[in-house]
Amino acid sequence: ITILGIESSCDDTAAAVIRDEVLLSNIISSQKVHESYGGVVPELASRAHQQNIIPVVDEALKKAGVTKDEITAIAFTRGPGLMGSLLVGTSFAKGLAAALDIPMMDINHLQAHVLAHFIKEDKEDTNQPSFPFLCLLVSGGNSQIIVVKSHKEMEIIGQTIDDAAGEAFDKCAKVMGLGYPGGPIVNKLANQGNPDRFKFNKPHIAGYDYSFSGLKTSFLYFLRDELKNDPGFIEKNKEDLCASLQKTIIDILMDKLRKAAKDLNIKEVAVAGGVSANSGLRDAFEDHSKKYGWKIHIPKFGYTTDNAAMVAISGYYKYQDNEFCEMDAAPFARVTV
């Protein structure tokens, strides 16, 4: 079976084709219009999706060497995400499915980030997590600890009560005047800095939940005070600031994850979402693997941020169980429990 996956939840227009679990093509068009605004502008995102979706799908099919008539089913991201963005991918998927008279599978974007671990680049690719495993999902909008029991059954045991980890990176970067998205910029500067130079408070929250808004505020106040004494403080110390900030975020993430792994006695641990591109977080996973005997799963860089390969593979599992969606399936911006 051949599945076309479509992702348009935020500011990346993406399409991918898989055939029997194996990835044939994976095309992403990242929107550049938002950079000068320091964040994603929903209206512009939606408009850019409209411009990109046909060329992106076209290229995905071409690269895969697949014609429209060879597509067995279409998987699309239904939510969560930006409503205007989701509408473009959803409407396009429906139109194409109707025209080709093939079934559709609606995909939860967050589950898709987790299932990115099951993308196969070739048939011999067997390095996939076995169930149950823990997944730390850290992206621009979410920070969750998930017990993954099967391709479909995922239990969120902890999540952020305010900002996501990616947001903490982005907002603190913005405060330093570093540009958007801040995560990769902070990561790069952090590589040249001293992570123990500055100390920032970590939140005290029960269970496996996270909180990052306090860190953002204390970072802001700290800089404000330092800038009073020395207007060049940020410029002079940006490497150490980034390294210390990154270390604090990673420590917060790993403390809870380690607790969950210990309490539940699960030693297979994965990481997913845009922040899993962070080299410090990847190193922390390697350390935990050595120290605690974790079997770790770290996605390839291309599968950390938004992509359609993860949507296509999620669709593949739904297709196996005949879990199709109807033409009136409306996108959802938020997860409603």
Ligand code: ATP
């Ligand atoms: P969600 O999936 O929750 O809807 P999203 O799709 O916008 O959110 P992703 O695309 O998965 O999020 O991830 C984007 C986030 O990842 C941004 O906050 C970005 O700063 C962060 N990020 C990307 N690379 C790195 C990095 N190397 N270090 C830290 N953060 C990073």
Ligand code: FE
């Ligand atoms: Fe995402």
